[in-house]
Amino acid sequence: MTALSEIRSKKAELRRAALARRGTLSAEERIEASLDLAGRIGGLDIPPGTAVSAFWPIRDEIDPRPAMQILADRGHALCLPAIVDGELVFRRLDSETQLVQAGFGTVEPGPSAPVLSPEVMLVPLAAFDRRGHRIGYGKGYYDRAIAKLRRSGDPICIGIAFSIQEVEEVPFEDHDEPLRSIVTEGAVIHCPE
Ligand SMILES: Nc1nc2c(c(=O)[nH]1)N(C=O)[C@@H](CNc1ccc(C(=O)N[C@@H](CCC(=O)O)C(=O)O)cc1)CN2
């Protein structure tokens, strides 16, 4: 096996195992955790007035919506990812936004929603480690979107997940975009720069 294919298969195995652990949580545990997560996100020092990207949960992901409500109540503009020509763009989410079905069971704001550049990103993930390295669903959408936003700014990337998704070490590749912090139902983890 080459070094690269070894990293790939290690990531695939960590992804599979973390998603399987996530799948053992009951609906009640997921709701409780999502409310605790919201409390922790509400306690972060998010710069006032910044646009924040979040995500609309699929499968058994942690539900960021209680946290999103807190941020919206504080005046943050919210946006959600939409896939356009194989890339993520972030479209505004407010009470008027029409959500449309997208691939992979996701929904996204339709094309009439304005595009925003998030300054703070709540990033979904399958597995994470304490250094801020993450594994997503393996398509590289977030890594590419974060890399693009970094060319014109310095987005604050906050991974959000259940604590059960933590692993000892995520193998790191050059294209992986590290997180500044990770928030779970149980902790705020500050990652080394
Ligand atoms: N809630 C949520 N929304 C999100 C993400 C996420 O992780 N969570 N994304 C994070 O990136 C983006 C969507 N990511 C995707 C990741 C993989 C595939 C994918 O594997 N598609 C397969 C079909 C798989 C299936 O339907 O089971 C394919 O294209 O062949 C599609 C979208 C944007 N929205």
Ligand SMILES: Nc1ncnc2c1ncn2[C@@H]1O[C@H](COP(=O)(O)OP(=O)(O)OP(=O)(O)O)[C@@H](O)[C@H]1O
């Ligand atoms: N900045 C980038 N430019 C070009 N290709 C990239 C970039 N980032 C990731 N990729 C490609 O995306 C693919 C998936 O990468 P990886 O396995 O790290 O995804 P992931 O972290 O699970 O996904 P995501 O970032 O969507 O959550 C890889 O083949 C990688 O080469």
